[in-house]
Amino acid sequence: MSCLLFLGHFVALCFWHVSAVTVESDNYDVQQLEFGEATLTCRYRLEKDQIVRLEWKKLDRNGDVSLVYFxxxxxDELEKRAKMMGPNIWFxxxxxxDSGxxxxxxSAPQDKRIFQEIVIQLSVLVAPSVPICDIPSSATSGSVVELKCREKEGNPASEYKWYKNGLAIERSAKAVNSSYKVDKATGTLHFNTVTKEDTGEYYCEANNKIGKPQRCPAKRMQVDDLNLVGIISAVVIVSFVIVxxxxxxxxxxRRGYFSGGKSEKENNPATQAENDFKHTKSFVI
Incomplete structure (x- = not known):
């Protein structure tokens, strides 16, 4: 008797699973090169033969939803380069x-479970572009220097490698307490304290294993010691000029060039006294 009950529950459970719309895909993570072709598959099974409502929607990085097939x-923007192949979309x-x-x-309104959905990730693979590098032309020994490298076209995101005089800069190339650090993800080459030995030609390479790696033009960075003699000489010369x-x-x-434009008579007491005497003499006569 117990066996019959168990068998009945098992049959009911199986019937419940097949009595609802089910949706699945052949590939939930589709990757294809840019300008290539891709098919997103969506297969469904129904409890009863009926007209279903099939919709495709796209979710962007911000969570916003846009209609693809409705x-x-x-x-409209897909009509010329995509078509439906049954429930599947061919790009x-x-x-x-198109990545997203x-x-x-x-939707199957006559089934016990009337709705189901699946999500498929489409990744359009793009080779990296030529990175933009920020390399200072000169630096002073003991200072902090940062070389930057970045490109924004590649998908997946590129990793970066720095070169000095044509040789790859690896973290293990120097001692553990090395003064520099390479960040492959951000493309930054950071020097805590540069030395004259760091002088050389630098360039950066971007690579995401899609297409050929790309690199920026090489640029020389000259590292010199601080010129104390020159600084002291400049200070002395400036001080001498000020004095x-x-x-x-x-x-x-003292020569009167800053007297404010006074006349010669006002500046000469003798001339002023002589004029006063002539005036008085004329009055007496």
Missing amino acids: NNSLA SNLSRE KYRCEV LCGFGVCYLQ
């Missing part, structure tokens, strides 16, 4: 903007 028609001439998550939704200018101003002030 009311038995593709979105031609893939672009990097695609959701296949199937010389001060003496010049004092001399010109």
Whole structure:
């Protein structure tokens, strides 16, 4: 009796699973090169033969949803390079903007479970572009220096490698307490303290294993010691010029060049006294 009950529950459980719409895909992670072709598959099984509602939607990185296939028609921007093959979508001439998550939704109103969906990731693979490098032309010994390298086209994201005089800079190339650090993910070569030995030609290479690695033009970085003699000499010369200018101003002030434009009569007491005497004499006569 117990065996019959168990068998009955098992049959009921199996019937429940097959009595609802089920949706699946042949590939949930589709990767294809840019300008190539890709097919997103969406297979479904129904409890009863019926007309289903099939929709495809795209989810962007911000979680926003856009319609791809709705009311038995593709979105306008896809009509010329995509088509429906049953419930599946076939893409031609893939672009990097096609990358994202695609959701296949199937509604079967006559089944016990009337709705199910699956999500498929489409990754359009793009080779890296030529990276942009920020390399200083000169630096002073003992200072902190950072070389930067970045490219934004590659998918997946590129890893970066730095070269000096044509040789790859590896973290293990120096001692553990080395003054520099290479970040392969951000493309940064960071020197805590540069030395004259760090002088050389540097360039960076970006690689995501899609297409050929790309590198920026090499640029020389010259590292020199701080010129204390030159700094002291410059300070002495500037101080001498300031003192010389001060003496010049004092001399010109004493000569009356900064008197404010007074007349010669006002500046000569003898001439003023002579004029006063002539005026008085004329008055007496």
